[in-house]
Amino acid sequence: MGRVQDKVCIITGGASGVGKEDALLMAREGARVVITDVSVDAGEALAKQIGDQAMFIQHDIASEDGWKNVIAKTTEHFGGVDVLVNNAAILKQATIEETTLELWEQVQKVNSTGYFLGCHYGYMAMKARGGGSIVNMSSMAGIGGVSSFCAYSASKAAVAGLTRSIAAHSRFQHLPIRCNSIHPDGIKTPMVFNLPRDPNKPSTVRDGNDAKRLMARFCEPTDIANLVLFLASDESKFINGAEMRIDNGYLMWAD
Numbered sequence: 125m126g127r128v129q130d131k132v133c134i135i136t137g138g139a140s141g142v143g144k145e146d147a148l149l150m151a152r153e154g155a156r157v158v159i160t161d162v163s164v165d166a167g168e169a170l171a172k173q174i175g176d177q178a179m180f181i182q183h184d185i186a187s188e189d190g191w192k193n194v195i196a197k198t199t200e201h202f203g204g205v206d207v208l209v210n211n212a213a214i215l216k217q218a219t220i221e222e223t224t225l226e227l228w229e230q231v232q233k234v235n236s237t238g239y240f241l242g243c244h245y246g247y248m249a250m251k252a253r254g255g256g257s258i259v260n261m262s263s264m265a266g267i268g269g270v271s272s273f274c275a276y277s278a279s280k281a282a283v284a285g286l287t288r289s290i291a292a293h294s295r296f297q298h299l300p301i302r303c304n305s306i307h308p309d310g311i312k313t314p315m316v317f318n319l320p321r322d323p324n325k326p327s328t329v330r331d332g333n334d335a336k337r338l339m340a341r342f343c344e345p346t347d348i349a350n351l352v353l354f355l356a357s358d359e360s361k362f363i364n365g366a367e368m369r370i371d372n373g374y375l376m377w378a379d
């Protein structure tokens with residue numbers, strides 16, 4: 125018996141990085157996984173690797189019709205939705221001075237509106253099912269401040285606020301629908317390691333020459349997937365509205 129045996133789990137951005145690790149781990153723990161992504165080849169390959177327990181759906185999380193399609197296909201194929209992992213996101217590097225309205229809106233449309241749409245349609249599907257768990261991927265950038273991630277930081281703070289509102293709503297509706305956010309510092313995935321590097325602008329996020337610093341800041345995708353699995357499972361049935369940091373003590377300092 126797996127830790128999420130027979131639960132139907134939608135994972136957005138499941139073709140790469142953390143989402144891919146979530147899908148593999150949840151499938152190993154007995155879930156039926158719906159992998160959604162804009163990246164079709166990688167998403168289909170992963171679903172094929174997992175087998176009959178998995179399904180891939182091409183999906184842009186910023187599209188309302190896309191979400192209606194994902195919920196409808198998941199319900200048709202697997203009977204309903206138990207878990208939604210809002211994981212897909214984009215990262216654009218720009219300070220407040222460099223951020224244009226166009227870049228700001230591009231990031232909010234995916235990272236903020238995309239999460240709202242997922243929560244809106246996911247919550248209603250879970251209500252019809254009688255319960256469920258929503259896991260929202262936020263970031264330490266949504267709690268602290270990262271100068272070069274202006275639009276991204278704001279979108280991740282929006283995700284935290286959205287999460288708390290949903291948790292309050294389900295609590296006062298007396299419904300067993302939980303909504304929690306995860307706040308990692310760095311994770312070893314393409315999102316940060318593929319960022320273009322400007323030699324004139326040393327990155328405060330990545331410093332390839334400082335192995336100790338890298339080890340202290342960057343975790344493996346499995347470190348995140350383990351928490352996603354716990355929040356998806358009934359083991360966490362009394363955890364609702366929590367902001368869970370995975371950051372190796374980012375907010376701690378030596379005195």
Ligand SMILES: NC(=O)c1ccc[n+]([C@@H]2O[C@H](COP(=O)([O-])OP(=O)(O)OC[C@H]3O[C@@H](n4cnc5c(N)ncnc54)[C@H](O)[C@@H]3O)[C@@H](O)[C@H]2O)c1
Pocket residue numbers: 136137138139140141142143160161162163183184185186210211212213214234238261262263264307308309310311312313314315316
């Ligand atoms: N990597 C880090 O250091 C880090 C740190 C904190 C938080 N996070 C968060 O973790 C989550 C996973 O990121 P990752 O590091 O695995 O990144 P990643 O770039 O490896 O994977 C993101 C996936 O999302 C997909 N995607 C992008 N836009 C999409 C859209 N509009 N619709 C559907 N899919 C879309 C991409 O195709 C990709 O497969 C994100 O929410 C990210 O913000 C990452």
